Amino acid sequence: MKILERPSLKSLNTFGVEASAGLLLTIETEEDLLSLPALDPYRDFVLGGGSNVLFTSDVPGTVFLNRITGKEIISEHDGYAQLEVGAGENWHQLVRWSLDQGLSGLENLSLIPGLTGAAPIQNIGAYGVELSSVLELVTAWDWQNSTWVTFNRDECLFGYRDSLFKSVNTGRYFITSIRLQLNRQFKPQLDYAGLQDSLSSMGIDQPGAKQVSDTVIRMRQQKLPDPAVTGNAGSFFKNPVVSMDEAELLRSRYPGLPTWPAGADRAKLSAAWMIDRCGWKDFQENGAAVSSQHALVLVNQGQASGQHILELARKITDSVAQEFGVALEPEPKIYKGPDSF
Ligand code: FAD
Numbered sequence: 226m227k228i229l230e231r232p233s234l235k236s237l238n239t240f241g242v243e244a245s246a247g248l249l250l251t252i253e254t255e256e257d258l259l260s261l262p263a264l265d266p267y268r269d270f271v272l273g274g275g276s277n278v279l280f281t282s283d284v285p286g287t288v289f290l291n292r293i294t295g296k297e298i299i300s301e302h303d304g305y306a307q308l309e310v311g312a313g314e315n316w317h318q319l320v321r322w323s324l325d326q327g328l329s330g331l332e333n334l335s336l337i338p339g340l341t342g343a344a345p346i347q348n349i350g351a352y353g354v355e356l357s358s359v360l361e362l363v364t365a366w367d368w369q370n371s372t373w374v375t376f377n378r379d380e381c382l383f384g385y386r387d388s389l390f391k392s393v394n395t396g397r398y399f400i401t402s403i404r405l406q407l408n409r410q411f412k413p414q415l416d417y418a419g420l421q422d423s424l425s426s427m428g429i430d431q432p433g434a435k436q437v438s439d440t441v442i443r444m445r446q447q448k449l450p451d452p453a454v455t456g457n458a459g460s461f462f463k464n465p466v467v468s469m470d471e472a473e474l475l476r477s478r479y480p481g482l483p484t485w486p487a488g489a490d491r492a493k494l495s496a497a498w499m500i501d502r503c504g505w506k507d508f509q510e511n512g513a514a515v516s517s518q519h520a521l522v523l524v525n526q527g528q529a530s531g532q533h534i535l536e537l538a539r540k541i542t543d544s545v546a547q548e549f550g551v552a553l554e555p556e557p558k559i560y561k562g563p564d565s566f
């Protein structure tokens with residue numbers, strides 16, 4: 226376990242905003258956790274790759290940096306393989322490694338930044354696939370009871386960019402590994418808009434899993450700002466899910482508003498469309514801006530603080546609520562400091 230006093234968190238969050246912590250503890254083994262006092266959710270914070278957080282305050286306590294690595298195929302039967310993966314493994318490298326093992330299921334989730342331990346937190350999803358479709362088990366350290374716990378898929382309470390760990394019990398569990406079930410036989414999932422077309426445009430009609438992964442990577446590189454170049458945390462807002470009736474009403478007022486089915490009697494609305502419609506395209510203030518590439522992505526043009534980015538997010542949220550009567554919710558975890566709880 227490595228210990229650093231008064232570290233800057235700037236290089237540890239993809240927004241690249243300045244914040245400091247009292248202490249930085251790098252957790253490299255499960256044993257490291259056993260000797261630690263319980264995390265105080267007001268003063269401490271668990272950090273993976275920092276690609277889904279916004280620091281609007283310093284962290285007065287300890288930042289626990291998850292760096293527990295290791296990945297192996299632990300069993301194989303009936304055409305499926307079970308993988309146990311340390312929470313500190315880089316997610317995208319895991320995707321590519323699994324493809325090299327001849328396993329499929331993760332290809333649509335290629336190039337999502339961050340570490341494996343954070344993947345269950347918001348049930349990462351992209352191109353029509355969510356982590357929940359392949360996840361079998363989450364193992365975590367329960368700070369509250371100082372004990373190891375496991376959660377099967379149902380117990381994780383996965384939803385759209387949501388889980389038990391994000392909404393109900395924020396900060397209570399330190400995820401140390403996850404178990405995935407992947408397929409030896411490739412079953413392509415190409416329904417998501419643009420994916421099939423992109424493959425077809427390259428003359429690929431019956432793609433392999435690696436070709437799907439390569440295509441997702443290419444599409445993402447074309448559409449999303451690279452956090453290594455421009456600070457961002459991907460989509461800042463979730464697409465709101467509303468009742469079918471509300472969606473119908475909104476569609477009658479705004480015929481161009483894209484909506485998609487989202488479970489029984491619910492519909493998902495395009496947050497990007499509503500933000501564009503409110504005139505936010507290319508808006509910038511204090512170095513915080515709406516990405517010109519993607520309306521859902523807020524970027525740090527270099528000098529923005531977490532507060533500046535949060536202020537912009539609030540203005541956008543207010544304007545969408547006023548125009549559409551719809552509440553936008555932020556997707557990243559916003560750390561506001563001990564006084565804000
Ligand atoms: P962090 O940002 O470090 O942490 C996120 C949250 O999880 C925090 O609340 C943190 O406390 C908690 N946490 C992290 N690790 C642990 C742990 N081991 N135990 C307990 N709690 C933990 N997300 C998607 O779903 N789909 C996408 O397609 C997608 N695309 C993105 C594209 C870009 C350019 C960027 C910058 C982000 C994107 N994201 C996407 C968001 C982000 O990459 C994912 O949510 C990712 O899983 C976050 O991983 P991380 O390790 O960086 O988590």
Ligand code: NAP
Nearest residue numbers: 350351352353416417418448449458459460464485495556
């Ligand atoms: P896109 O394809 O331009 O679509 C924009 C939005 O429309 C997405 O948010 C997506 O919702 C929704 N959408 C489009 N087609 C859909 C369909 N057939 N069914 C349901 N919803 C549909 O999206 P993009 O921004 O380039 O991203 C492509 C994929 O990567 C999306 O799945 C997106 O979620 C994911 N992504 C996520 C983040 C993040 O930080 N969370 C960042 C970048 C990309 P969904 O978001 O529900 O898919």
